Amino acid sequence: MNYLLTHDLGTSGDKATLFSEDGSLIGSKVSSYPVHYFNKNWAEQDPQDWWRAFCENTTALIRQSGIDPKHIAAVSFSGQMMGCLCVDRSGVPLRPAIIWADSRAQAQADELERSISQQEFYHITGHRNTPSYGLQKLMWVRDHEPEVYAQTHQVLNAKDYLVFQLTGVFYTDHSDANSMACFDINTRAWSERIIRCAGIDPRKLPPAFPSVHAAGGVTPQAAALTGLSPGTPVVIGAGDGVAANVGAGSIAPGRTYCCMGTSAWITTTTQSPIFDPDMRTVTWCHAIPGLYAPNGTMQTAGASYSWLRDTVCTDELRQAGREGVSPYALIDAQAAQSPPGANGLVFLPYLMGERAPRWNPDASGAFLGITAAATRGDLIRSVLEGVAMNLSIVLDILRAHVDIDEIVVIGGGAKGPLWRQIMADIYQTRVVVPTLLEEAGAMGAAVIGGVGAGLFQDFTAIDRFLSFSSACVPNPDTAAGYARLRLRFERCYQALESTYPLFR
16 A cells, blocks of 8 residues: 655644545644744744654654555645745755745835736736735845845745755745746746846746656655655645645636635636736636636635634633533524524624735724614624625636536535535535545645656546535525625625725
8 A cells, every 4th residue: 555645834833644545544643833923014934843843743643653654655745835935055044934924025015016017917927916925025035134135045935945855956836936926827937027027036946847746755864854765756746725726626627615714715726817807816826737726815714703703702602611512503503593694784804904805905894784683693694694705706706717516615614504504505506515624735735746656647536535524505595685795795895995094
């Protein structure tokens, strides 16, 4: 039996997962590491923490599973994107990694926009020019830490650093290159136009290959630290959202998934980029060579529900603690007492500004339509509906370009049957839930690794890993009511849009 080892390098920790080639989950191990937040909007991590977690998790997983490391057919990755780790020629980090959550580089984004318009930038990269991406962060290093910039040999993302630690070779994949925001998604090459406008040295950007590219074998030095066998193939893998595309089964045009976590997104698969005239969605390079992963991500989905839990639903929190049950089960029971449409309440889920579909950092949350007759259940249900309403705008943008008749929902928000039904009713499409809600990134990385190592012929191997536990179909009786609520939701946002700067 052959095995596949994956590492999902998230913001809070590394999750190592071991699968057999038939798709069975053998075991997993998680190691956490800190994020250093400071100066209001700065966020950094020590890349040595990523490597330490990789070594700890790999050795523990091999020991616990009892497998022979020689039977591991490939190591592959899913990793946090949109970072900036500067390393020298020996791969030694020159400073902490600036991660995706850091937005210090606004001045650099503004500088870049003076040389290239948002529309041209969007049509080259599939993304807006914002401080969130690796390019703008590298420009910040150039401007504020010139000695670091001068010594920088390569700029890497998290998984790219671990690929180097394992193989001694610098690589990135097309999805993480895409997250640098200077990669042309039309040609799958670094964009000379954007690089010239940004004024950075293109030699600092690593060679970019498809996600299934085998970077090389595990070196003897890395083998000694990890318990892996020397020469084990290392497949570079993909950024976390793109790996989850594969893990959720979105491997052919129209196959679509929604991740309901702290933030939430809807992503589909297409044969060409989707360029929305209003730039409300973005497009990633898919892990499958030649395909694309158009996407829209909102800021506070599960975060809106956890905010509600911690502020409005403190009684349910205390009761859940006494009874040893999930507070969300108690909260959902309250929401279920409210009819579809929450008796007229509308919740705008913009607790931390908004990315898709608004792209408005000043947007803030609101309840509208509250009357003396409003109940706790109405408030709760309106939060669930508001998140789904916002995501449905993203879905409609994607549907204008590709047929979507089913959505796979993953993440913590997919656990609640009420929220799943609300999504099915608002999206007016079948919603299905995988048996393993939290493993899409790992399963995607496993299939990428298996294809890259030649263990699998193609990406349909995900069918070995992916099974479904339940499905929700739209209730036709709610369709007209939710269509009216969608119009009200949109008008409420538009009516408040001009007031948001007052609350900065």
